[in-house]
Amino acid sequence: xxxxxxxxxxxxxxxxxxxxxxxxxxxxxxxxxxxxxxxxxxxxxxxxxxxxxxxxxxxxxxxxxxxxxxxxxxxxxxxxxxxxxxxxxxxxxxxxxxxxxxxxxxxxxxxxxxxxxxxxxxxxxxxxxxxxxxxxxxxxxxxxxxxxxxxxxxxxxxxxxxxxxxxxxxxxxxxxxxxxxxxxxxxxxxxxxxxxxxxxxxxxxxxxxxxxxxxxxxxxxxxxxxxxxxxxxxxxxxxxxxxxxxxxxxxxxxxxxxxxxxxxxxxxxxxxxxxxxxxxxxxxxxxxxxxxxxxxxxxxxxxxxxxxxxxxxxxxxxxxxxxxxxxxxxxxxxxxxxxxxxxxxxxxxxxxxxxxxxxxxxxxxxxxxxxxxxxxxxxxxxxxxxxxxxxxxxxxxxxxxxxxxxxxxxxxxxxxxxxxxxxxxxxxxxxxxxxxxxxxxxxxxxxxxxxxxxxxxxxxxxxxxxxxxxxxxxxxxxxxxxxxxxxxxxxxxxxxxxxxxxxxxxxxxxxxxxxxx
Amino acid sequence: xxxxxxxxxxxxxxxxxxxxxxxxxxxxxxxxxxxxxxxxxxxxxxxxxxxxxxxxxxxxxxxxxxxxxxxxxxxxxxxxxxxxxxxxxxxxxxxxxxxxxxxxxxxxxxxxxxxxxxxxxxxxxxxxxxxxxxxxxxxxxxxxxxxxxxxxxxxxxxxxxxxxxxxxxxxxxxxxxxxxxxxxxxxxxxxxxxxxxxxxxxxxxxxxxxxxxxxxxxxxxxxxxxxxxxxxxxxxxxxxxxxxxxxxxxxxxxxxxxxxxxxxxxxxxxxxxxxxxxxxxxxxxxxxxxxxxxxxxxxxxxxxxxxxxxxxxxxxxxxxxxxxxxxxxxxxxxxxxxxxxxxxxxxxxxxxxxxxxxxxxxxxxxxxxxxxxxxxxxxxxxxxxxxxxxxxxxxxxxxxxxxxxxxxxxxxxxx
Numbered sequence: 036x037x038x039x040x041x042x043x044x045x046x047x048x049x050x051x052x053x054x055x056x057x058x059x060x061x062x063x064x065x066x067x068x069x070x071x072x073x074x075x076x077x078x079x080x081x082x083x084x085x086x087x088x089x090x091x092x093x094x095x096x097x098x099x100x101x102x103x104x105x106x107x108x109x110x111x112x113x114x115x116x117x118x119x120x121x122x123x124x125x126x127x128x129x130x131x132x133x134x135x136x137x138x139x140x141x142x143x144x145x146x147x148x149x150x151x152x153x154x155x156x157x158x159x160x161x162x163x164x165x166x167x168x169x170x171x172x173x174x175x176x177x178x179x180x181x182x183x184x185x186x187x188x189x190x191x192x193x194x195x196x197x198x199x200x201x202x203x204x205x206x207x208x209x210x211x212x213x214x215x216x217x218x219x220x221x222x223x224x225x226x227x228x229x230x231x232x233x234x235x236x237x238x239x240x241x242x243x244x245x246x247x248x249x250x251x252x253x254x255x256x257x258x259x260x261x262x263x264x265x266x267x268x269x270x271x272x273x274x275x276x277x278x279x280x281x282x283x284x285x286x287x288x289x290x291x292x293x294x295x296x297x298x299x300x301x302x303x304x305x306x307x308x309x310x311x312x313x314x315x316x317x318x319x320x321x322x323x324x325x326x327x328x329x330x331x332x333x334x335x336x337x338x339x340x341x342x343x344x345x346x347x348x349x350x351x352x353x354x355x356x357x358x359x360x361x362x363x364x365x366x367x368x369x370x371x372x373x374x375x376x377x378x379x380x381x382x383x384x385x386x387x388x389x390x391x392x393x394x395x396x397x398x399x400x401x402x403x404x405x406x407x408x409x410x411x412x413x414x415x416x417x418x419x420x421x422x423x424x425x426x427x428x429x430x431x432x433x434x435x436x437x438x439x440x441x442x443x444x445x446x447x448x449x450x451x452x453x454x455x456x457x458x459x460x461x462x463x464x465x466x467x468x469x470x471x472x473x474x475x476x477x478x479x480x481x482x483x484x485x486x487x488x489x490x491x492x493x494x495x496x497x498x499x500x501x502x503x504x505x506x507x508x509x510x511x512x513x514x515x516x517x518x519x520x521x522x523x524x525x526x527x528x529x530x531x532x533x534x535x536x537x538x539x540x541x542x543x544x545x546x547x548x549x550x551x552x
Numbered sequence: 553x554x555x556x557x558x559x560x561x562x563x564x565x566x567x568x569x570x571x572x573x574x575x576x577x578x579x580x581x582x583x584x585x586x587x588x589x590x591x592x593x594x595x596x597x598x599x600x601x602x603x604x605x606x607x608x609x610x611x612x613x614x615x616x617x618x619x620x621x622x623x624x625x626x627x628x629x630x631x632x633x634x635x636x637x638x639x640x641x642x643x644x645x646x647x648x649x650x651x652x653x654x655x656x657x658x659x660x661x662x663x664x665x666x667x668x669x670x671x672x673x674x675x676x677x678x679x680x681x682x683x684x685x686x687x688x689x690x691x692x693x694x695x696x697x698x699x700x701x702x703x704x705x706x707x708x709x710x711x712x713x714x715x716x717x718x719x720x721x722x723x724x725x726x727x728x729x730x731x732x733x734x735x736x737x738x739x740x741x742x743x744x745x746x747x748x749x750x751x752x753x754x755x756x757x758x759x760x761x762x763x764x765x766x767x768x769x770x771x772x773x774x775x776x777x778x779x780x781x782x783x784x785x786x787x788x789x790x791x792x793x794x795x796x797x798x799x800x801x802x803x804x805x806x807x808x809x810x811x812x813x814x815x816x817x818x819x820x821x822x823x824x825x826x827x828x829x830x831x832x833x834x835x836x837x838x839x840x841x842x843x844x845x846x847x848x849x850x851x852x853x854x855x856x857x858x859x860x861x862x863x864x865x866x867x868x869x870x871x872x873x874x875x876x877x878x879x880x881x882x883x884x885x886x887x888x889x890x891x892x893x894x895x896x897x898x899x900x901x902x903x904x905x906x907x908x909x910x911x912x913x914x915x916x917x918x919x920x921x922x923x924x925x926x927x928x929x930x931x932x933x934x935x936x937x938x939x940x941x942x943x944x945x946x947x948x949x950x951x952x953x954x955x956x957x958x959x960x961x962x963x964x965x966x967x
Contacts, residue, residue: 078742078939079897092936098742120933124902157926160909184895203737203895206720208905210895 037103042110054107055083055096065109066118066147068233069185070097073298074194080185082121082147086111093117118151127158128208129234130167130180138235140248144183163208171201171213172220174240174306175228179211182236188212188228195299196395198222212236223393226305227298230288241306242286246272254499255290257486258304259360259403259436259479263396264488265289265296265304269311269480269499282312283500284480294552295492301397303390310436311480314463317504320473330507331515333472338519340429340455345377352428354381356446358435359402359415361509362484363493363547364536366404366411368513376522381427383418384408385446387437398489402435403479407487410546424449430456433509436478438464459509477508483533484510485551493551495537510536555782557770557790558763559806562650568685570692573653579698581769585661586706589772594665598768600776602788606643607633607724607761608837608865609941610854617666617758619748626755630663630671631733631747634762635717635724637676638837639888640868643792644762646804648675648682651766652689656712658765660698661772663710666758670711674729677717687714721892725940726759728894739896740940763792783809787853791864795821797871798828810853817848817871828873832956836865838885839945841952862952878957879915879964882950886911889946897939903930904946919965924954 036047041058048057053076058065068080076098084093088106093113108114125144133139165179189201189212200220204211214220220228229239251270258265268290271283287308289300321328328336344353355373357366373379392399408415430453435441443466450456450469458470467473479486481502485495502508510533517527530536541548566572573579585594599614620628632655636644647655659671675683690712693699701709715733717723723732727741730752751757767789771779779788793805793816800822807816813835817823824830830845835852841862843850850860857864872881890908895901907927914923931950934943954961 076742081898081937081939084937095742117933117937120903120929120937121898124898124906124930124933127906128902157922158906160906160913163905183898184901203739205895206722207890207893207895208901210901 037101037105039101039103039105039107041107048101050101052101053097054085054087054094054099054101054105057101058096058107058109063109065096066143066151067097068143068183069187071187071190071231071298074187074190077186077190080121080183082118084114084117085109086114115151118147119154122147122152123154123157125183126152126156128162129183130162130178132181135244136181136235137238137243137248138181138232142235143233165211169213170240171237172225174226174302175220176238176240176243177213178236178238179213181234182212183234184210184212185233186212187231187233188237191224191227191231192220192222195227196222196224223301223303223397224299224395226302227289227300231298239286246285251285253288255497256480256499257403257494257496258287258300259486260304260307260401261301261390261392261396261398262400262403262405262489263296263398264403264486264492264494265300265396266292266494267300267304269308271500282309284308284311295488295490295494296396299396301393301395303397310462311478311500315503315506316460316463316467316473316475317506318475319505320467321471322468322473323471330474330505330512333474334512334515334519337429337431337455337457337472338516341377342520344428349428350377350379351381352426353377353379354423354427354430355379355383356430356432357382357384357408357413358386358433358441359384359400359405359408360435360437360479361404361408361433362479362482362496362533363404363407363411363487364484364533364540365509365513366408366413367536367540367544368510368517370411370413371526372513372517372520372522376517377520381423382413383420383423384413384415385418385432385434385441385443386415387435387440388442400489401437401440403488404486406489406491407485407493410487410491410544418445420445420449424453428454432456432458432470434458434460434462434464434466436461438462438466459512461506474512475504475506477502477506481506482508482510484508485533485537485547487547487550491546491550493547495552554808555790556806557779557782558647558651558654558766558792559804562646567650568652568689570653570689570696573651574696577773578653579657579696581772582657582660582698583704585772586664586704586708591665591667594661594772597771597776598665601767601771601779602776602786603764603767603771603779604787604854605761606763606767606791606866608638608839608863610864613760613764616748616760617662619746620666620756620758621749622667624756627670628666628668629752629755629757630659630666630668631726631729631752631757631759632659632671632673632762632765633724633726633729633759634673634675634679635729636679636762636866637721637724638839638866638868640796640834640870641794641837641866642796643794643804643867645679645682646792647762647766648679648686652686653693654766654769655686655762656689656693656698658768659712660703660710661768662758662760662765664703664708668758669709671713672733672752673712673714674723674733675714675716676724677719680716683714683716690714720894721888722894722940722942725942728940729759730757739894740942742939784853787855791852791867793820793852794866794868795871796868798825798873798876799823799871800825807852810851810856813843813848813850813852813869816852816869821869821871824871824873828875830871831874831876832872832878832881834868834870834872834949836863837868838870838888838949839863840865841948842881842956844956863948878953878960879911882953882961883911883915885946885949885953889942893942893946894940897943899934900938900943900946903934903943906930907946907950914964917964917966921962921965921967923965924958924961928954
């Protein structure tokens with residue numbers, strides 16, 4: 036540890052870190068554009084210059100390492116002048132089209148102008164004309180006029196994806212970031228460029244002109260679209276009172292986690308969010324009668340049926356199809372209720388079909404919790420469907436939100452002749468008609484619980500969005516169901532939330548205690 | 553007659569051929585250095601000679617070599633900066649054209665001193681004929697075993713390669729030169745680390761100017777004492793002054809360090825052309841702050857010029873007469889730096905272009921009273937605040953021209 040002074044305040048900081056890092060840790064923001072913690076400092080934007088006692092020139096906060104007794108001034112007149120000088124230059128050649136720029140509200144250039152400038156432009160010359168709408172990739176649009184040539188994008192593609200689709204072209208004022216001839220930024224991580232661009236030079240086709248960033252609320256969550264468990268922010272619009280919106284979620288952004296995803300997420304996780312709002316099932320469907328029933332009655336009906344079969348020692352006639360979008364807590368409850376208490380053996384898993392993975396973040400699994408299910412002792416191997424459907428009387432199918440990507444063909448043949456067929460589904464799907472009852476379920480973005488990622492890291496998530504319509508989370512159904520079944524009352528009475536289930540789970544299975552984030 | 557170190561034999565026919573060069577004591581220094589002196593002794597001698605870098609910054613060559621770490625298992629490289637791009641400068645071209653073996657001797661001795669086995673000559677792309685001549689000289693040196701394996705039977709190996717630049721001024725900046733040599737875009741690197749520890753291909757690297765290295769054979773043969781005697785104790789040797797502009801005899805003049813600028817202009821270069829009056833002198837290439845006519849009674853050495861708030865730089869002297877408009881001079885300077893900024897850092901990329909745009913507007917007769925202040929402010933935004941010295945190189949002449957010739961420049965502005 037070394038002792039340094041920033042703006043006359045004393046701080047104890049780690050040796051070897053930079054002035055900028057030291058300041059950030061002390062809660063002092065030093066403006067920067069080209070610096071990004073994931074990359075080697077480049078020192079080109081020059082906006083992080085600070086004054087260090089004893090040194091004649093202003094020094095870069097992003098690359099200067101702290102020394103014992105160093106006295107740094109981040110707000111002296113010289114520093115502010117230099118900062119303004121940089122801002123003035125950047126703004127001189129900037130199109131200032133904030134009203135139509137997606138980055139407005141999130142833009143560093145705007146923020147710094149507010150903080151250090153609010154000066155009138157003295158630029159009386161002509162601005163350079165550049166391309167404003169280049170499709171540089173499947174998801175990306177590049178505006179060269181807004182670009183401040185920080186090269187974060189170029190460095191990301193060089194250092195992180197190693198795909199190098201973008202380069203710096205020309206010289207002086209004509210310097211431009213652009214794609215190399217015949218290339219397109221279409222790697223699995225292209226969307227990160229939008230996030231690391233400090234200005235609106237690289238925008239998201241998916242988000243372009245859809246809303247303004249200040250209308251969005253941001254909540255933490257875990258990406259469920261593969262088993263990496265990348266940490267994300269779900270950014271959603273709460274709607275206008277007299278102008279309801281067709282969707283809630285407008286974008287997904289990465290949330291830093293050094294152990295799992297660093298600063299990045301893949302494009303599948305970033306752009307695959309439409310399932311949260313599209314084709315959602317928010318009402319109970321009863322196909323076999325014209326009656327309507329609510330959750331409590333249906334829970335009773337299903338529990339009664341199950342109980343009768345158990346009492347008649349016909350547990351082999353109860354079948355359960357699961358998936359691994361279910362949280363650790365939900366799978367723990369299922370294990371307790373169906374396997375331990377009811378002694379049901381016919382439990383199969385039907386997950387969305389695997390997809391392509393890569394050697395960075397994206398795994399081949401298209402569900403977030405296969406590892407959790409394994410740790411809970413479930414067999415995820417393929418099922419002997421003929422045996423499974425033989426003489427089945429009650430079938431409970433939990434369907435993941437990716438019904439479209441799940442192969443239900445083994446089911447269709449077996450469903451004939453089963454007495455009661457219940458589907459738990461978050462989404463509308465043709466398969467609904469094959470079931471007697473379809474119950475609307477919440478998705479991970481609306482739930483609470485924990486997931487175990489591919490490497491065995493257990494991460495909690497909490498609801499980012501409100502529950503939709505009549506939807507319920509699986510854990511709630513399972514708890515109520517258990518209570519109606521009248522089994523192990525003492526055990527279930529103490530459980531009322533995912534948190535309490537988790538505590539119990541950790542008590543019983545040390546894996547979850549040991550590997551919690 | 554002052555002693556000449558670099559241009560002494562320039563009058564000899566075919567000096568660029570190795571046989572002629574050897575006839576006139578050529579490669580004696582290499583023999584002495586490799587056979588009779590060790591690396592430590594060479595380094596000591598070069599340090600004692602106070603040989604300051606001839607590229608522009610004037611950093612002592614011996615000290616620079618001393619920075620190279622001794623105990624590394626990586627290869628070390630020598631890069632010869634022959635990217636002579638500073639406007640007004642043409643001295644290295646003369647050395648390489650007329651006396652290429654002198655440079656090669658310097659390269660061999662330097663490489664031997666620092667344990668380098670590979671040297672690159674990064675030569676300005678426009679110097680095609682010079683590069684061809686240098687290429688020829690190198691192959692002659694290989695034939696005579698002054699280059700290649702086991703030089704003079706000492707077990708020392710050295711390969712020399714020529715790399716031609718592609719026309720960017722910035723590649724004369726040493727770290728941009730390294731990037732370009734590595735096959736990348738010629739952008740300066742952030743320092744530290746310095747090339748002596750992490751340079752070409754991330755290996756320890758010495759980068760010296762052509763003229764600097766060409767002084768080494770003299771120091772080896774005649775000793776540091778003689779070298780300092782020729783020049784100044786703290787700033788040894790001669791400089792090749794490249795005089796251009798409105799003088800009667802433009803050209804190169806090798807004169808002792810510390811020769812008076814007034815003498816160079818009015819005696820050696822024959823004085824003003826057509827009897828015109830002197831208005832200003834750029835003393836060390838375009839980057840050097842301009843001197844007005846009444847400031848030229850000054851000794852041309854590194855320290856004297858720093859004292860006069862200018863710099864010796866590449867010792868390229870540009871003489872400006874009374875009939876030259878200072879606005880034209882300013883326009884030339886701003887156009888050059890605006891064109892040559894590499895575009896990496898903000899104040900230089902946009903500042904130089906902005907300044908140039910203002911100057912163009914003034915030339916169009918649309919200047920106003922605030923314009924010069926704005927140029928000064930933009931130049932000050934660059935001064936000491938850019939990633940590499942190009943920002944300073946642009947700001948210094950611009951600021952000095954405005955400061956010293958404001959009255960004249962004001963006449964081009966509208967009220």
